[in-house]
Amino acid sequence: MELVFLLICGGMAVISSLLVIFARSTLHSALWMVLSFFMVAIIYVLLHAEFLAMLQVIVYAGAIMMFVVYAIMMLNLRQERDAKVSVRVSKVVGVAALVVLFLELLLVGLGHSLTAMQGPITDSLVATHGRVAVISNFLFADYLLPFEVVSILLTAGVVGAVVLAKRVK
Amino acid sequence: MLEFMTILIIKTLVAFTVSLLIVAYSTWIERKVLGHVQLRHGPTRVGFHGLMQPIADGIKGFFKEELVPDNADKPLFLIAPIISIFASVTLVVLIPFGDTVTIMGREITLYLTDLDVGMLLILGISTIGSYGGIIGGWSSGNKYGVIGGLRGTAQMISYELPLALAVIAVVMVSGSLSLIDIVNSQTGLWNIVKQPFAFVLFIICGLAELNRTPFDMPEAEAELACGFNVEYSSMKFALFFMAEYCHMFVFSALVTTLFLGGWHGPFVDGPHWFFLKTFMMIFFCVWERSTFPRLRYDQVMSFGWKILLPCGLINILLTGLWMLVFNI
Numbered sequence: 322m323e324l325v326f327l328l329i330c331g332g333m334a335v336i337s338s339l340l341v342i343f344a345r346s347t348l349h350s351a352l353w354m355v356l357s358f359f360m361v362a363i364i365y366v367l368l369h370a371e372f373l374a375m376l377q378v379i380v381y382a383g384a385i386m387m388f389v390v391y392a393i394m395m396l397n398l399r400q401e402r403d404a405k406v407s408v409r410v411s412k413v414v415g416v417a418a419l420v421v422l423f424l425e426l427l428l429v430g431l432g433h434s435l436t437a438m439q440g441p442i443t444d445s446l447v448a449t450h451g452r453v454a455v456i457s458n459f460l461f462a463d464y465l466l467p468f469e470v471v472s473i474l475l476t477a478g479v480v481g482a483v484v485l486a487k488r489v490k
Numbered sequence: 491m492l493e494f495m496t497i498l499i500i501k502t503l504v505a506f507t508v509s510l511l512i513v514a515y516s517t518w519i520e521r522k523v524l525g526h527v528q529l530r531h532g533p534t535r536v537g538f539h540g541l542m543q544p545i546a547d548g549i550k551g552f553f554k555e556e557l558v559p560d561n562a563d564k565p566l567f568l569i570a571p572i573i574s575i576f577a578s579v580t581l582v583v584l585i586p587f588g589d590t591v592t593i594m595g596r597e598i599t600l601y602l603t604d605l606d607v608g609m610l611l612i613l614g615i616s617t618i619g620s621y622g623g624i625i626g627g628w629s630s631g632n633k634y635g636v637i638g639g640l641r642g643t644a645q646m647i648s649y650e651l652p653l654a655l656a657v658i659a660v661v662m663v664s665g666s667l668s669l670i671d672i673v674n675s676q677t678g679l680w681n682i683v684k685q686p687f688a689f690v691l692f693i694i695c696g697l698a699e700l701n702r703t704p705f706d707m708p709e710a711e712a713e714l715a716c717g718f719n720v721e722y723s724s725m726k727f728a729l730f731f732m733a734e735y736c737h738m739f740v741f742s743a744l745v746t747t748l749f750l751g752g753w754h755g756p757f758v759d760g761p762h763w764f765f766l767k768t769f770m771m772i773f774f775c776v777w778e779r780s781t782f783p784r785l786r787y788d789q790v791m792s793f794g795w796k797i798l799l800p801c802g803l804i805n806i807l808l809t810g811l812w813m814l815v816f817n818i
Binding site for chain 1: 636640
């Protein structure tokens with residue numbers, strides 16, 4: 322049952338990711354991307370990572386893609402424009418990246434067995450405390466420093482974006 | 491297993507029937523209350539005091555001619571109302587109507603699921619639902635529609651944040667993301683007493699998410715001739731309409747759950763308190779619609795970012811300090 326769901330959602334995620342690239346209209350690309358994020362969220366649910374799945378839906382499918390859709394509508398990119406990048410260069414770069422990625426996947430797949438690593442969040446912990454409590458305990462106690470560093474980095478990113486936007490004016 | 495499945499199916503059917511009936515009749519409540527506020531009668535012709543009006547409207551919706559504009563983006567135009575209604579009806583699954591009751595010797599819970607990420611799921615799915623209106627506005631190939639959709643996105647981005655901040659304050663007090671646990675933590679003292687500020691914040695942002703009158707930017711009749719749904723007719727329009735009222739019901743139920751103690755109340759606890767409070771919230775939504783004028787678009791944006799967002803952050807800070815000082 323889970324395998325069937327996994328195959329359906331994984332397949333849809335792959336197909337919609339491909340359609341992000343191949344869709345002619347910019348808005349269609351963005352919407353296929355929303356679907357792809359949503360399908361990945363369902364795969365997280367199948368892996369019993371509900372909290373992560375919800376964050377995926379809220380942050381990626383919700384907030385970020387909403388911004389992207391807003392930008393597309395604001396700039397009125399209804400007609401597809403001719404790509405400015407030379408096609409030959411992008412073809413060469415694309416094929417090279419594809420080969421490198423494929424080799425990397427092959428190396429990982431052949432080098433190790435593909436069983437998941439056992440992390441600190443185990444089934445017994447989740448059963449006694451609840452999933453969200455376990456994750457937040459790890460996040461705000463054991464991994465507090467990395468969490469704060471990432472927060473500061475993101476804040477710096479936001480401030481940098483504002484500065485760059487102001488300079489254009 | 492079979493018994494479990496049967497109970498689940500019956501529960502789902504009952505929950506959805508009751509919710510959709512409430513949705514249908516909240517359109518009647520809206521028209522009736524608005525009418526009386528404006529010294530009119532509202533619908534009176536179909537049935538006693540117009541009680542059959544929602545059903546008549548539904549039948550009318552099915553038989554009207556369906557138009558798809560020539561320059562519409564047809565697949566998106568078709569799927570937009572479906573996304574809207576799918577999201578708002580799915581949210582009904584998560585509403586806790588009441589605690590357990592014993593029917594024919596079996597303990598039956600009056601809610602469909604108890605997820606430990608229930609509140610997050612509600613926030614996520616309602617964001618997905620707002621894509622319906624945006625896509626609908628964009629795909630209809632009408633400039634009013636596009637502007638409506640554009641305003642919808644901007645409003646969604648601006649008001650989602652303070653809404654989530656209000657919810658975080660409640661989650662801090664209750665100590666759980668599960669709606670059942672949030673209701674159970676309110677025995678004796680409701681969250682509206684502990685978090686009055688978050689309550690006001692949640693209602694303001696919720697009304698903005700619902701696109702109701704002080705914030706009905708995406709469908710401002712006077713400026714945009716109905717906004718994102720301007721090209722929709724017959725049942726497709728009715729689906730948008732139903733999604734809006736279903737969302738209103740879910741919002742009222744959420745206010746009841748998060749702030750007004752859910753099924754708790756004086757004398758006997760039970761679903762009757764839940765429905766009473768939910769109907770009071772639906773009435774509130776209609777009442778404020780007839781009272782407040784529409785805000786200007788730039789006022790809505792600056793109010794969201796410059797007032798509500800800092801207020802939400804300060805509220806969380808104060809809640810944290812309060813919990814730290816009193817060691818809760």
